[in-house]
Amino acid sequence: MTKWKYKLMPLFFIGPAVLLLMVFSFAPIFLSLGISFTDLTLIGLADWSKVNFVGFENFVKLFQDEVFLESIFNTFFYVIIGVPLAVSSSLVIALLLSMVGKWLSSTFRLIYYMPSVTNIVAIAVVWGFLYNQQYGLFNYILSLVNIQSVPWLEDPLVAKFSLIILAVWKSNGVSMLIFLAALQSIPRDYYEAADIDGANRWQKFFKITLPSMSFATFFVTVTTVIGWLQFFEEPFVMTDGGPLNGTNSMALYIYQRGFEYNDFGYAAAASFVLFIIVIIATIIQFRFRKKDQTL
Amino acid sequence: MEPKSKLEKFIVTFLLVFGGISVSLPFIWMILSSFKTEREVLQIPPTLFPQNPTFQNYLELFQNLNFDVYLVNTLIIVFFSMVGLLLNTMAGYGFGKFEFRGKEIWFMVVLVTMMLPGQITMIPTYLIINEMGLTNTMTGIVLPGLIVAFMIFLIRQFMVTVPDDLIEAARLDGAGEIYIFFKLIIPLAKPILSVQVILTFIASWNSFLWPLIIANDQRLYTLSVGLSLLQDQYATNYGLQMAGSAFMVVPILIIFMIFQKYLVEGFNVSGIK
Numbered sequence: 001m002t003k004w005k006y007k008l009m010p011l012f013f014i015g016p017a018v019l020l021l022m023v024f025s026f027a028p029i030f031l032s033l034g035i036s037f038t039d040l041t042l043i044g045l046a047d048w049s050k051v052n053f054v055g056f057e058n059f060v061k062l063f064q065d066e067v068f069l070e071s072i073f074n075t076f077f078y079v080i081i082g083v084p085l086a087v088s089s090s091l092v093i094a095l096l097l098s099m100v101g102k103w104l105s106s107t108f109r110l111i112y113y114m115p116s117v118t119n120i121v122a123i124a125v126v127w128g129f130l131y132n133q134q135y136g137l138f139n140y141i142l143s144l145v146n147i148q149s150v151p152w153l154e155d156p157l158v159a160k161f162s163l164i165i166l167a168v169w170k171s172n173g174v175s176m177l178i179f180l181a182a183l184q185s186i187p188r189d190y191y192e193a194a195d196i197d198g199a200n201r202w203q204k205f206f207k208i209t210l211p212s213m214s215f216a217t218f219f220v221t222v223t224t225v226i227g228w229l230q231f232f233e234e235p236f237v238m239t240d241g242g243p244l245n246g247t248n249s250m251a252l253y254i255y256q257r258g259f260e261y262n263d264f265g266y267a268a269a270a271s272f273v274l275f276i277i278v279i280i281a282t283i284i285q286f287r288f289r290k291k292d293q294t295l
Numbered sequence: 296m297e298p299k300s301k302l303e304k305f306i307v308t309f310l311l312v313f314g315g316i317s318v319s320l321p322f323i324w325m326i327l328s329s330f331k332t333e334r335e336v337l338q339i340p341p342t343l344f345p346q347n348p349t350f351q352n353y354l355e356l357f358q359n360l361n362f363d364v365y366l367v368n369t370l371i372i373v374f375f376s377m378v379g380l381l382l383n384t385m386a387g388y389g390f391g392k393f394e395f396r397g398k399e400i401w402f403m404v405v406l407v408t409m410m411l412p413g414q415i416t417m418i419p420t421y422l423i424i425n426e427m428g429l430t431n432t433m434t435g436i437v438l439p440g441l442i443v444a445f446m447i448f449l450i451r452q453f454m455v456t457v458p459d460d461l462i463e464a465a466r467l468d469g470a471g472e473i474y475i476f477f478k479l480i481i482p483l484a485k486p487i488l489s490v491q492v493i494l495t496f497i498a499s500w501n502s503f504l505w506p507l508i509i510a511n512d513q514r515l516y517t518l519s520v521g522l523s524l525l526q527d528q529y530a531t532n533y534g535l536q537m538a539g540s541a542f543m544v545v546p547i548l549i550i551f552m553i554f555q556k557y558l559v560e561g562f563n564v565s566g567i568k
Contacts, residue, residue: 009472010398013389017382017442018401024439025408028419035419045425093314099307110555111315114322117551119501121519122540125526126325129533135337137324169318230412233503237523251414258418259508271415278412 036269042262058269068270070245071253072277074160078249079228079281082164086224087217090172094179095209109180116173124237127166128153131238153239156246163234163247171227175220182216183209222285229278250274322544329353329538336534352538360535361513362542365521369500372437372517376499379441380491386447388480391454392462402451409444413504421508435509436517440502446491453487454480486557493554497547518543 036058038044044051062068093112097105115123130137131152139149152162190208199207210217232251235241241248241256248256254274258267328336329352330345356362390402420439421430429435457480465475481488503519510516516524522539529535551558 007395010389010393010395012472013385013393013476014401017386017447018404020382020438020442021404021408021444023423024420025411025416025442025444026404028416028423029407029411031419031422032415035422045422096307096311096314100304100311104308104311108311108315110552112318113555114548114551115318117497117547118322118544119503119519119522119540119547121503121523122325122543123321125522125536125540126321128526129328129536130321130324132533135339135341135533137320137341140339140341169321172318226412230414232414237526254414254417258421264418264422268418271418275412275415 032268032271035265036272038265040265040268045262045264054265058266059273061266062269062273067245067248068250068253071241071248071250072273074246074248075229075231075250075277077160078164078167078231079225081161082167082228082231083221083224085164086168086171086228087175087221089168090175090220091179091213091217093172093176094183097176097180098183109176112176113173115170118170120170120233121237123170124166124234128238131162154243156244159239159243159247163231163238166238167228167231167234171224175224178216178220179213182213186212218285218289222282225281225285226278229274229281250277322548325537325541325544328534329541331534333532333534336537337531352534353542355535356539356542360521360525360539361516362518362521362539364514365516365518368433368506368515369517369519371433372502372506373496373499375437375441376495376502377492379443380446380488380495382441383443383446383491384450384481384484384488385476386442387450388454388476390447390451392457392459405444405447409448417504417508424509430509431511431515432509433515436506436515440499440505443495446495450484450487450491453484457483489554489557493550493558496550500543500547 037053037055038051039054039057040051097109097112100108129135133139133149133151133154136152138152142148142150151158153159186209190212191204194204194208230251231249232255235247235249235252236255239247241252250270251274254267254270257263257270261267327344330348330350331342332345332347332349332351335342335346386405390398390405424430424435424439427435429438461479461483462475465479470478501519502517503523506515506517506520507523510520513521513524518539522536522543525539526536
C-alpha cells in the first residue's frame with residue numbers, strides 16, 4: 001500500500017465521527033461558557049451586534065432568582081431522597097433474584113428491566129393518569145382501604161415524592177443488571193470458606209457479599225447521582241415544574257429559560273452552575289471511594 | 296446466597312411476584328385503558344377489563360392526530376441513528392487499530408464529551424444549528440445525535456482486543472482497508488454490535504429532547520413529542536393518552552423481549568464487576 005494512503009486511512013475512519021463530535025459536543029462547551037457572560041436572547045440571535053458582554057451579571061442574578069434557587073433545592077431533594085432509594089431498591093431486587101432458581105430469576109429480571117427500555121414521555125403520561133386525584137387508579141385502590149385521596153401531583157411536597165417514585169420505578173433495571181453481574185462474579189469459594197469457619201448468613205452478607213460489590217455499588221451510585229442531578233423529563237411531562245415550582249428541577253429550569261423565554265445567556269449560565277455541581281458531586285464521591293479503599 | 300428453608304424460598308418468591316406485579320401494573324393499566332371508551336375510562340369505580348373493547352382511540356390517533364406522520368419521522372430518526380452507529384463503529388476501529396498523529400488528543404476529546412451532561416450543550420448546540428439554518432429541519436434533528444461518544448469508547452475497547460496479525464494477514468492477501476473493515480472487522484464485532492444496534496434502536500425510538508427543541512412544526516414531530524403535545528391538548532381524554540403511550544411502548548417491549556438475551560449478556564461482556 002502506498003504511504004499516503006496509509007496515512008489517510010485513519011482519517012477516513014475517525015474523521016466523520018470526530019468532526020461531528022467537535023461541532024456538536026466539544027465546541028458547544030466553550031460556546032456555552034462564552035454565552036453565559038452575555039445577554040444573548042432571541043433579538044441577539046437575529047442581530048449579533050445587539051449582544052453585550054455582561055460579565056458575571058447572569059450568575060449574580062441567578063443566585064438572587066428565587067425560582068432558580070428553588071429548583072436547586074428541589075434537585076438536591078430528588079438526589080438525597082431518590083438516589084438511596086434507587087440504589088437500595090435495585091440492590092434488593094438483585095439479591096432476591098440471586099436467591100431463586102434460574103428460570104424464575106431470568107423471568108423476573110426481564111420484568112424488572114422493562115421500564116428501563118420504555119419511553120419516558122409515554123411512562124409519564126401513564127403515571128399522570130395513575131396519579132390523577134379523581135380518576136386515578138392509585139387513589140381508587142387507597143379508597144378501598146379507606147384512605148382519603150392523596151393529592152399526588154397537586155401538592156408541592158407530595159408531588160416531589162410522586163416523581164421520585166416514578167423515577168425509581170423507571171431506573172431500577174440497569175442498576176439491577178449491574179448488581180446482578182457483580183453478585184455472580186463473587187467466587188463460590190469465599191462462601192464455602194466462611195461456611196467452614198461457621199459464619200452465619202448475616203456475617204457472610206456483610207463480610208463477603210457487600211464488600212465484593214463495592215465497585216458495582218460505587219459505579220451505580222456515581223451514575224445514579226449524575227442522572228438524578230439532571231432530572232428533567234418526569235417534571236417536564238407530568239407537572240411542568242409545578243405546582244408552585246414545587247417540582248421544578250435545574251435541568252427543567254434551564255430548558256424553560258432557554259427555550260420558552262429564549263433567554264440564552266441566562267440559561268447557559270444556569271447550565272454551567274449545574275455542570276459545576278455535577279463535577280463537584282462526582283469528585284466528592286471519588287474522594288470517599290479512595291478513603292474507603294485505604295481501610 | 297441460597298435460601299435455607301422452604302419458608303424463606305416462599306417469602307423470596309412472594310416478594311419477587313409482588314414487585315413484578317407492581318412494576319408491570321402501569322403497563323397493564325395502560326393497555327387495558329387504551330381499549331376503553333372515553334366515558335368508561337373515567338368511571339368510578341374503574342373497570343378492570345374494558346366492557347366494550349374499542350379500537351376507537353387508536354383509530355383517532357392515526358385519523359385525526361397525525362400519528363402516522365410522527366411514526367414516519369421517528370422511523371427516519373431510527374434509520375439515521377443506525378448510520379450514526381456505523382460512524383461510531385468506524386471511529387472505534389480507527390482509534391483501536393491505527394496509529395496516527397494526534398490520536399491521544401482526539402481520544403481525549405471523545406472522553407471529555409462522554410462525561411458531559413446534555414443540558415450544558417443543549418443551548419449552544421441549538422445556536423449552532425440555528426446559525427447553520429437547520430432549525431425546524433430533519434437534518435437539524437438528526438445531526439447532533441449521530442455520534443455517541445460513549446459508544447465510540449465501548450467499541451474502541453473491543454477493537455483493541457482484535458489481534459493485529461489478523462488484519463495484517465488480510466492486508467498481505469491484498470484486501471483493501473474498507474474491505475477489511477466490512478468483511479473482517481464487522482463480523483468479528485458482531486456480539487458487541489448487536490447489543491449496540493438494540494440500544495441505538497431503543498434510544499432513537501425514544502428520542503425526545505432534541506426533536507422537541509428543533510422541531511417547531513408538527514410535520515417534524517416524533518412520536519414522543521407528539522405524545523407530549525397530545526397530553527397537553529387532550530388533558531382529560533385518558534383513553535386517547537393511553538393509546539398513544541401504548542403505541543410507543545408496546546413495540547419497544549416486543550423488541551426487547553425478542554432480543555433481551557443479547558442485551559443482558561452484553562452487560563456481562565462489557566466487564567462491569
